[in-house]
Amino acid sequence: xxxxxxxxxxxxxxxxxxxxxxxxxxxxxxxxxxxxxxxxxxxxxxxxxxxxxxxxxxxxxxxxxxxxxxxxxxxxxxxxxxxxxxxxxxxxxxxxxxxxxxxxxxxxxxxxxxxxxxxxxxxxxxxxxxxxxxxxxxxxxxxxxxxxxxxxxxxxxxxxxxxxxxxxxxxxxxxxxxxxxxxxxxxxxxxxxxxxxxxxxxxxxxxxxxxxxxxxxxxxxxxxxxxxxxxxxxxxxxxxxxxxxxxxxxxxxxxxxxxxxxxxxxxxxxxxxxxxxxxxxxxxxxxxxxxxxxxxxxxxxxxxxxxxxxxxxxxxx
Numbered sequence: 304x305x306x307x308x309x310x311x312x313x314x315x316x317x318x319x320x321x322x323x324x325x326x327x328x329x330x331x332x333x334x335x336x337x338x339x340x341x342x343x344x345x346x347x348x349x350x351x352x353x354x355x356x357x358x359x360x361x362x363x364x365x366x367x368x369x370x371x372x373x374x375x376x377x378x379x380x381x382x383x384x385x386x387x388x389x390x391x392x393x394x395x396x397x398x399x400x401x402x403x404x405x406x407x408x409x410x411x412x413x414x415x416x417x418x419x420x421x422x423x424x425x426x427x428x429x430x431x432x433x434x435x436x437x438x439x440x441x442x443x444x445x446x447x448x449x450x451x452x453x454x455x456x457x458x459x460x461x462x463x464x465x466x467x468x469x470x471x472x473x474x475x476x477x478x479x480x481x482x483x484x485x486x487x488x489x490x491x492x493x494x495x496x497x498x499x500x501x502x503x504x505x506x507x508x509x510x511x512x513x514x515x516x517x518x519x520x521x522x523x524x525x526x527x528x529x530x531x532x533x534x535x536x537x538x539x540x541x542x543x544x545x546x547x548x549x550x551x552x553x554x555x556x557x558x559x560x561x562x563x564x565x566x567x568x569x570x571x572x573x574x575x576x577x578x579x580x581x582x583x584x585x586x587x588x589x590x591x592x593x594x595x596x597x598x599x600x601x602x603x604x605x606x607x608x609x610x611x612x613x614x615x616x617x618x619x620x
Contacts, residue, residue, distance in 0.1 A: 304354065305356050305357075306356065307358055307360060307618065308345070308357055308360045308361075309321075309362070310360070310364075311401070311606040312335070312341070312365065312380075313377070314375070315335060315336075317332070317333050317344050318607060319344075321355075322615060324615075325611060325612065325615045327607055327608065329352070331351070333347065335378050335380065345360070357392075358393065359394055360396050361399065361613055361614035362396070363398075363609065364398060365377065367400070371383050371384050395618045397614070397617065397618075400456060401441070402441040402442070402443040402454075402456075403456070403609070403613065404605075404607075404609035404610045405435060405441065406443035406444070406452075407612040408600075408602070408606070409557075409560055409600075410445070410452060411608060412600065412602060412605065416601060416602035417560070417598040417599065417600050419597070420574055420578060420597045421578075425556075425558050425596055426556040428447045428557070430553045431553075432444055432555040433559070433561075434460070434491075434563075435561065435563030436561070436565045436566060437563035437564050439460055440488035440491045441460060442457065442460050443459075444459075444549075444552075444553045445557070450617075452616070455553075461487070462486065462487050464487045464541070467581060470540075471537070471544075473502055474537060474541070477498065477501065477505065478490065490538070491541060491542055493516045495538070496534060496535070497514060497516050499537050499538055499541075503530060503537065504530060513531065519534055519535070520565075520569060539573050540577040542566075542581075543576075543578040543579060543580065543582040546559045546578075546582050551585060551588060551592065556595055558596045558597065559598070562605065566599050567601055570601070573599065
C-alpha cells in the first residue's frame with residue numbers, strides 16, 4: 304500500500320507523520336542528534352511501517368529553502384533535496400520553510416485549535432497573515448489561488464519596530480543604541496521580552512532582577528513584579544501594532560494569527576491587554592481593521608498540519 308509522509312524539522316527534534324486524506328496519523332518524534340543525517344531519521348520512521356511503500360513526502364524546516372542544498376541553521380544536517388528524494392525512493396519530495404508550514408495550517412484549523420482575541424469575523428477565501436514570536440519573529444502571508452493557497456515568503460520579522468507612543472519609544476531607543484537598528488524581532492521574540500524588560504528598567508532606574516523571558520513572563524502573569532507586568536503589557540501592545548500593520552499590508556480579512564510558542568503561555572493576559580486596541584488604532588482605517596479577527600494558534604501540531612495541507616494540495620499522485 305502506498306503512503307506519504309510529512310516532517311516538521313527543528314534544531315532539536317524531527318516530528319514525522321503520515322498524511323491520509325489531509326489528516327495526520329502515526330505521529331512520532333525523534334531527536335535530531337540521534338541520527339547522522341535526515342535520511343537516517345526518515346528511514347527510521349518508515350521502518351516502523353514495513354507494509355507501506357512511501358511514495359511522496361513534504362518536509363517543513365526552520366531554515367532557508369531557496370536552493371536544492373538545504374543547510375540547517377541550528378543543527379549540523381545538510382542535504383540535497385534531489386539526492387534525498389532518490390535515497391528515499393520517492394516519486395515526489397518538496398522541502399518548504401517552516402513558516403510556509405505554519406501559514407498553510409491556518410485555513411484548516413478549527414475553533415479548538417485557536418483562541419480569538421477581540422471581535423471580528425473571518426471572511427472565507429480572503430488573505431491571511433501570521434506572525435510568530437519565538438526564538439525569532441517569523442512572518443507569513445497566505446493568499447487564495449486557483450489551486451488552493453499560496454504562501455508569500457519574506458523576512459517580515461526584520462522590519463522596523465513600529466512606534467505608537469512614548470512608552471514604545473523607550474524600547475526603540477534602547478534597541479537602536481544597542482544594535483544600531485531597532486527591528487521588530489528584537490522586541491517581539493523571547494530575547495525581545497528580556498530586552499523590553501531591560502529597557503524599562505534602565506529608563507526607570509530600577510534593578511534588573513531577571514534575565515530569562517520565562518521568568519519575566521511568569522512574574523508578570525502572577526503579578527509578583529510590576530516591572531515584569533509593565534514588560535509584558537508593552538510586549539502585547541507592540542504585538543498589537545505590528546499585527547495591525549500586517550492586516551493593512553495584505554488586507555487580511557481572513558484573519559491575523561499569532562503562532563509560535565510564546566503567546567500561548569499568556570492568552571488570558573493578552574485578552575486583557577492593549578493588544579486589540581492597538582491592533583485597531585489605525586486612524587481613518589480603524590473600522591477597516593476592526594472587522595478583521597485576530598487569533599492565537601494553540602494547536603501544537605500546526606507545523607505538521609500545514610505541511611500535510613501543502614502536500615495534499617500539491618501532490619496529486
